[in-house]
Structure formats: C-alpha cells, structure tokens
Amino acid sequence: MLDIRFVREHTDKVIEALKKRGYPADTIEGLLSIEKRRRELIRVVEEEKQQRNRLSQEIGRLKKEGRDASHLMHQARMVSERITKKDAELRELEESAKKELLLIPNIPHESVPIGEDERENVEVRRWGDIPEFTFEPKNHWDVGESLGILDFERAGKIAGARFVLYKAEGALLERALINFMLDLHTREHGYTEVFPPLLVNRDSMTGTGQLPKFEDDLFKVEGERGFLLIPTAEVPVTNIHRDEILNEDDLPIYYTAYTPCFRREAGSYGKDTRGLIRQHQFNKVELVKFVRPEDSYDELESLTVDAEEVLKRLNLPYRVVTLCTGDLGFASAKTYDIEVWFPAQGRYREISSCSNFEDFQARRAGIRFKRKGKKGTEFVHTLNGSGLAVGRTVAAILENFQQEDGSVIIPEVLRPYMGIDKINSKLKAQN
RNA sequence: GGAGGAGUGGCCGAGUGGCUUAAGGCGGCGGUCUCGAAAACCGCUUCCCGAGUAAUCGGGACGCAGGUUCAAAUCCUGCCUCCUCCGCCA
Numbered sequence: 001m002l003d004i005r006f007v008r009e010h011t012d013k014v015i016e017a018l019k020k021r022g023y024p025a026d027t028i029e030g031l032l033s034i035e036k037r038r039r040e041l042i043r044v045v046e047e048e049k050q051q052r053n054r055l056s057q058e059i060g061r062l063k064k065e066g067r068d069a070s071h072l073m074h075q076a077r078m079v080s081e082r083i084t085k086k087d088a089e090l091r092e093l094e095e096s097a098k099k100e101l102l103l104i105p106n107i108p109h110e111s112v113p114i115g116e117d118e119r120e121n122v123e124v125r126r127w128g129d130i131p132e133f134t135f136e137p138k139n140h141w142d143v144g145e146s147l148g149i150l151d152f153e154r155a156g157k158i159a160g161a162r163f164v165l166y167k168a169e170g171a172l173l174e175r176a177l178i179n180f181m182l183d184l185h186t187r188e189h190g191y192t193e194v195f196p197p198l199l200v201n202r203d204s205m206t207g208t209g210q211l212p213k214f215e216d217d218l219f220k221v222e223g224e225r226g227f228l229l230i231p232t233a234e235v236p237v238t239n240i241h242r243d244e245i246l247n248e249d250d251l252p253i254y255y256t257a258y259t260p261c262f263r264r265e266a267g268s269y270g271k272d273t274r275g276l277i278r279q280h281q282f283n284k285v286e287l288v289k290f291v292r293p294e295d296s297y298d299e300l301e302s303l304t305v306d307a308e309e310v311l312k313r314l315n316l317p318y319r320v321v322t323l324c325t326g327d328l329g330f331a332s333a334k335t336y337d338i339e340v341w342f343p344a345q346g347r348y349r350e351i352s353s354c355s356n357f358e359d360f361q362a363r364r365a366g367i368r369f370k371r372k373g374k375k376g377t378e379f380v381h382t383l384n385g386s387g388l389a390v391g392r393t394v395a396a397i398l399e400n401f402q403q404e405d406g407s408v409i410i411p412e413v414l415r416p417y418m419g420i421d422k423i424n425s426k427l428k429a430q431n
Numbered sequence: 432g433g434a435g436g437a438g439u440g441g442c443c444g445a446g447u448g449g450c451u452u453a454a455g456g457c458g459g460c461g462g463u464c465u466c467g468a469a470a471a472c473c474g475c476u477u478c479c480c481g482a483g484u485a486a487u488c489g490g491g492a493c494g495c496a497g498g499u500u501c502a503a504a505u506c507c508u509g510c511c512u513c514c515u516c517c518g519c520c521a
Contacts, residue, residue, distance in 0.1 A: 049491085055501065058501095059449080059501055060450095070501095073502095079501085245478080370441095372459095
C-alpha cells in the first residue's frame with residue numbers, strides 16, 4: 001500500500017511510476033478527490049467533537065453542583081446527532097479511499113529496467129557450466145516416471161491434474177532437499193527457522209498483498225471461518241510481526257520456513273501441464289527479512305546470494321535476471337528472479353524470486369519499528385525470496401544429472417541426507 | 432461440544448458513567464552524584480489522524496464490531512483470543 005500523503009504530495013511521480021508498470025493513472029485522480037473530501041470532513045467533524053466535549057464537561061459540572069443542565073443537554077444532543085451522521089459519512093470516505101489504495105501496486109525502484117513484459121528482463125549474471133549430453137536428455141517427468149519415483153497418473157486419480165505422488169527415492173530426494181536448504185540457511189546464513197500455519201485469515205493475505213486483488217489465485221477452505229491456504233510461506237511469515245512495533249535493535253530479522261504452498265493456477269491452463277513445474281501443491285523453503293529502510297537494497301543483494309548458494313552447492317547452472325517494470329509483482333519494488341537450467345527444454349526457468357517490498361507490505365500489515373533516541377515510529381522494509389522451490393529443484397536435478405542408462409547422479413551435498421549417490425532402475429520402487 | 436473466568440501503554444497493574452488529561456510500578460532514555468560503576472534522587476518516556484515551517488493545538492484509540500447516553504475503559508449486544516474445569520480426540 002502506498003502512503004496516501006506521498007500520493008497527494010508527489011502525484012506526478014506516482015502516476016509516472018505506475019505508468020511504467022502499465023497501470024492506469026485515472027484511479028489516482030479519483031482517489032485524490034476522495035482524499036480531499038475526507039480531510040475537509042475531518043476538520044468539520046473534529047470541530048463539532050470539540051464542541052461536544054466542552055458541553056459535556058459543562059453539564060457534568062452543573063450536575064455536580066446540583067443545578068439544572070437540561071438546556072445544555074438538549075444542545076449537546078443536537079451536536080451529537082450531527083456528529084453521528086458525519087462520522088458515518090467519514091467512515092465511508094475512508095473505506096473507499098482504502099479500497100482504492102489496496103489495489104494500487106508498489107512503485108518500482110529507480111534501478112528497475114523499464115519494459116513491458118518478461119522479454120525485457122535484464123540478465124545480471126550467470127553461474128555454472130551448461131551440461132553437455134552425448135544423448136538426447138529427457139524431460140524430468142520422463143526421467144522420474146521411468147525410475148518410478150514420480151507418479152503423475154496416480155496423483156491424478158487421488159486428487160486431479162497438477163498434483164504429483166513422489167515415491168521411494170523421489171520422496172527421499174524431496175525431503176533431503178528441504179533439510180539441506182534449511183540447514184544451509186540456518187547454520188550458515190543466519191536465518192531462524194519457523195514453521196507457520198498453512199491456513200491463514202484474510203488480514204494476513206491483505207497484509208502481504210494477495211488480497212484483495214488476487215483472490216482467484218487462492219484456495220479457500222469451506223466454513224464460516226474463511227481460512228485460506230497459503231500460496232507461499234511469505235504470507236504467514238511476514239505476518240508474524242503484523243501490528244507490532246519492533247525495536248531498532250531487533251533488526252534485521254531473518255526467518256526461513258519450509259512449507260507446502262497451494263495455488264489455484266487459474267488462468268494458466270495449458271501452461272506446463274506436465275511435470276513438476278506448475279503444481280497446485282508444492283514445497284518451498286522461503287527466506288523472509290525485516291530490515292531498516294536504509295539497508296533494504298543491500299539486504300536484497302545478500303538475500304539473492306543466499307538463494308543462489310543453494311544452486312551452487314547442488315552444482316546446478318543458473319542465471320539471475322532483474323525483472324523489468326512490466327513483469328514486476330504487485331507488491332514488489334524490485335525483484336531478481338533466479339532461473340535454473342533445464343536441458344530438455346534448453347532454457348533457464350524460474351526457481352526463485354527475490355523481492356524488496358520496501359514499506360509496501362509493512363504499511364498494509366502495520367509492521368513498524370522505533371529508532372533509538374527518536375520519537376515516533378517508521379515502517380520496516382520487508383523482503384523475501386524462495387530458497388528454493390523444492391519441486392522445481394527436484395526437476396532440475398533429474399534433468400541435469402540424468403545418465404544415458406536412465407539413472408540420476410545425486411549431488412554430493414545431498415548424499416549425507418540420502419545415503420545413496422545415485423538413483424537407478426535397480427533401486428526402482430515397487431509399482 | 433458444555434460450564435465458568437479474563438483481555439487496559441514495551442511489560443506488570445489500578446480503574447463499576449463525568450475529579451482519568453488512563454493512577455502506581457517495572458523497563459528504557461537523559462541528568463545530578465562518582466575516578467568509574469552501582470545505589471539514591473530529579474526529569475522524560477503509548478500510538479494513529481488532522482492543522483502548522485515549528486513550538487504547539489485539536490480529534491481519536493483501553494481485544495474487535497455495533498448500541499445506550501449530553502458524556503463510556505466503565506452499561507448493553509454480537510464476535511475474536513487466552514486461561515480453568517468437564518466431555519471428546521491424533
């Protein structure tokens with residue numbers, strides 16, 4: 001959420017920034033006219049409240065002295081009635097201003113390249129050697145199915161399309177990756193592990209920006225409580241500190257969380273219909289930071305490096321791209337995508353998305369901090385990134401480390417977690 | 432699911448309609464004292480909104496949402512959360 005004061009004081013800047021995202025500017029004008037009426041009404045209603053307070057005080061004094069106050073009481077009732085009416089009007093204005101404000105995306109950072117869509121994202125670096133194959137590399141789902149470690153057919157029977165059943169070494173690989181990632185981030189990168197609720201309320205979804213705009217992307221649980229399944233651990237973990245005032249000394253706060261994630265994937269029919277890339281349920285290890293505003297861009301760099309380190313240790317080739325203004329997520333001011341190499345597709349594909357939201361989420365969620373020796377509060381900056389999406393990491397391992405005989409070599413760092421160095425058909429699970 | 436009890440500033444805690452401008456304490460910050468520290472003493476210390484360059488002024492917030500009243504932390508209704516006991520349960 002943008003600061004309404006910033007919007008009215010720097011209107012041109014806001015409109016220009018949003019234009020870069022392809023966001024229509026006319027809603028800003030509507031918002032500002034509501035805001036203008038809101039402030040006028042506040043002035044009027046507060047004057048009347050002051051009058052009511054004075055009258056009430058006077059009534060109290062007269063009554064204590066045992067004198068008649070009915071004349072003043074009548075007068076006060078009239079004022080109160082006016083206040084009730086205007087307060088309701090004011091509440092309506094505030095609600096519609098908030099409603100508009102919640103739908104306006106964040107302003108891109110000045111370093112973000114201007115562009116329309118993902119074709120104009122800018123590559124910033126590459127790491128690792130793209131593997132050369134003496135045979136035609138197979139898709140990860142073919143590798144997985146013939147090893148008997150991924151079963152899409154039965155998952156379809158159990159749940160439906162876009163689900164997978166991991167079996168034997170497949171399930172083991174998934175679990176090993178989760179543990180490896182969490183261990184790396186907690187032991188070497190200084191993150192605190194948390195395991196949050198997977199169902200959240202609407203306030204939490206609004207705090208991080210999924211609501212009200214992206215309701216269609218979310219799974220809902222039937223019932224009067226209105227729970228929503230998390231599409232990412234970003235939601236529950238960022239909301240850990242919702243409506244809190246932190247001390248400057250508490251910052252920065254780093255959390256890492258493994259959670260399953262649930263996404264409707266509405267509107268992506270026909271995209272990645274096979275394989276692990278786009279599932280309704282997938283595992284992810286997430287990194288979340290709460291930092292001081294002046295540190296947030298350095299923190300974005302180190303967050304991205306922390307996520308990249310997972311791929312380096314797994315020896316998976318990747319590149320990092322800066323998302324252009326047109327491809328930037330709703331809440332983000334700047335995002336780096338990390339893309340891992342998929343040999344069968346012959347291209348890099350997203351495996352992590354690392355974003356600085358500046359104070360956009362903090363303002364929605366009321367996450368503030370107090371500076372030492374200073375009055376008042378400021379919003380923290382929040383960041384998060386995948387470190388990494390686990391299913392896609394499995395897919396990348398299966399594709400990059402597949403052998404001609406159909407087996408898959410396990411990256412060395414995972415061997416202590418798995419107790420094997422290779423998945424091959426001899427170990428193939430029972431069918 | 433049933434029966435009770437409770438939610439007040441960073442924390443503890445007083446407050447049953449107007450002497451509350453939310454007491455008092457703890458913690459924190461600054462000062463006096465001291466070689467330095469502790470102790471003691473003095474002062475400052477919730478947040479949000481509006482107006483103002485500012486000092487400041489005004490309004491609002493006592494779990495949340497309504498209501499009664501000239502006036503609500505206080506009374507009424509609904510909801511949420513936590514605690515205790517009973518029942519059920521991985």
